[in-house]
Amino acid sequence: MCHMMSLRSPMNQCLLKVPTFHPLFKYNRIHSHRHNTFSFTISCNLKNKGKNNSLLSQKIVLSESSPPPLTQDNDDINNGNVPASSKNQKGPYGVVKKLSKKVLQILSNLPLAIGEMFIIAFLMGLGTFIDQGEKPEFYFQNYPEDHPVLGFFTWRWIFFLGFDHMYSAPIFLSMLALLGASLIACTYTTQLPLIKVSKRWSFIHSAEAIRKQEFSESLPRASIQDVGTILMGAGYEVFLKGPTLYAFRGLAGRLAPVGVHIALLLIMGGGTLSAAGSFKGSVTVPQGLNFVVGDVLGPTGFLSLPTDAFNTEIHVNRFSMDYYESGEVSQFHTDLSLLDMDGKEVMRKTISVNDPLRYDGITIYQTDWSISALQILKDNEGPYNLAMAPLKINGDKKLYGTFLPVGDVNSPDVKGISMLARDLQSIVLYDKEGKFAGVRRPNSKLPINIDGSEIVVVDAIGSSGLDLKTDPGVPVVYAGFGALMLTTCISYLSHSQIWALQDGTTVVIGGKTNRSKLEFPDEMNLLLDKIPEIVESSSLSKQTDSMVG
């Protein structure tokens, strides 16, 4: 459950006098393990400091007395530098605090979070089935009241819930916000305390409790020191305290989910910043013309603030297309020059799809193209610029056409030469009867004779479709992406914990792991096979001495 460690629960403080945490830091001879054992006692001081728990400090008291079980002194011992502030928190402030704690507790509830995720997933799925961003007429037609979808779903629902723009609908955004709140609450109340808890090493002092672990084994005629050494060799952090042992490995795997949550929050924050503080715009510019950045960009949210860079003027030097041998388009290129207020060139770059231009927070993408004009010579006169218009035909491919009138332009049924182009490579010409006349490549200078006039296609002028944006959220989101990838990878590590207890000549060993439950028993069995069996019980002490050295 999500509140394993409630806020009010006092943090345990262990006092340590031993200089290092080295597992085998103080070695002692075990003659008989019940008596004469040099042991460490963890004295845990419980402190009630309200919310402001200071960082956990671990201290272990080295004591010569007979080994007592883990003692927890409930006395309120203050260090002096931390005031007991819990008493000062009465009154209205206390009520607020109580309330906020209650809210936190509700929000950090795992079933609630799971429910939120299900609802968000459902809404997103619904958003792909209902066409987004169409005109109201579309919804009237597709979700009519007399034939409701599923018996109840009509356009009224769509407009009431804002499902025509699902991903910015209040219901969807509020669910995301709620999930974000749950994430914060869970991270704060459960995961951060978990870090503190997992830093502490907990010994188990009863063989029964160890046997109850997911994996447990009894090793007759073995010594716990050998177990410690073997586990250390396998990469475990080992802590020995008299007859008990605690070892763990892959702690990062337990802590990484905290990072995952924080990374998700970072992405959510960055996404909000993007939505609130961006500028967006798109423009189609014929080759050779200019535009000003600020004229194209429009704000998306209340945080969108224009910068000086918006005065930059952009000149499209050249738009070109690359083709495969089969004639299909392989890439688009636009050569752009950025000019500042004084007309000085500050940057020049040829952009293409997948290779945008970035300047002072503004990103310029190559997204679209069209043909703006055809330059022709008619009977060696010209060149004339004929504007090309997009023609609607079935299919995805683009088609542009233009028309050169022949004969009397003022007559009511003017006829002329039609020219069609799919790309900048070739122009198809038709005579005034509509019959196919020929194909010419621009720049080929090869004249074609149609209806008595000689036509040379000099050039086809393309226009580049550019998308512009500024997005202050990108760095934050990218930081979140990086953190999320890293922490998700680390989360795959399994956190394994092992406890052992010397019970006479037998070592009871038990352990658990949080992820690799499948491999863990095998791995443990392999490790335990390596533990030497002590043959002579009387020479136990000598042997353990030499083992540890």
Add this chain to the structure above:
Amino acid sequence: MIFSTLEHILTHISFSVISIVISIHLITLLVNEIVGLYDLSKKAMIITFFCVTGLLITRWFFSGHLPFSDLYESLIFLSWGFSIFHMVPCFKKEKNLLSTIIAPSVIFTQGFATSGLLTKMHQSVILVPALQSHWLMMHVSMMILAYAALLCGSLLSVAILVITFQEAIQILAFTKNLDFLNKSVDFVEIKYMNMNERNNVLRKTSFYSSRNYYRSQFIQQLDRWGYRIISLGFLFLTIGILSGAVWANEAWGSYWNWDPKETWAFITWTIFAIYLHTRKTKKFEGVNSSIVASIGFLIIWICYLGINLLGIGLHSYGSFTSN
């Protein structure tokens, strides 16, 4: 010409080898285990793996770009991913349950890819401008590996659901008065268990405390394998989605466009995030998490094929209708 012949040969070899593997698995499943046969199936899967790898490499070599550009190639890559996930535990452990699930998956994807449905797409096509990026390899390979892993894992969960069907029904129905008297002898045990633990049906204990030790052991194994593989798939999916987002920010102008494919990948991610969270609590572990994973199984297919079938959105190059 050499290319198409080579591709043809490799496809047919892998296809027939997996058929043999499946029949071996069926035999071992129905009859007792025969060690020799098991060994054979292991070797056969390795042959399949090399065939599919060869297929991908020849395609890469002859088309000049990574073989991720359309549905056919991604399906072949998916079956390659399946065989990878089959091979890895094979080296570690003598025996595993995964192969029984994975081998049919390989044959289905392979069969689907080579079937008449997609014959038009066998010719490798050119890359559209948006696909010409180094991110293609990272994004697509991660996504398909994620699909493969998640499909394996959720299939294991489906298997759990099938095995524990009665218990699952009971938990879903949440009734206390289910009459088990008419059920076959097999379920008398379950009934007995239910009488004992009627009050905590939802507990994990009831899920595993079947008297049949081997059965519960088997379920536990399935469950753990499923969890492990889904975690791995989730990792791939996260990297895949994020690299896709970075790529989209280079190519389409925004790191998130709510494109249908993107959205469904995110839904998949959400569902498996729910699965991983259900594992955190004892209350939901077992049947509940298996149900979530089975939902995830359907959602992956919607994400992988369904959206392409519709051919909508910016990811349309993977669709049936294009070209």
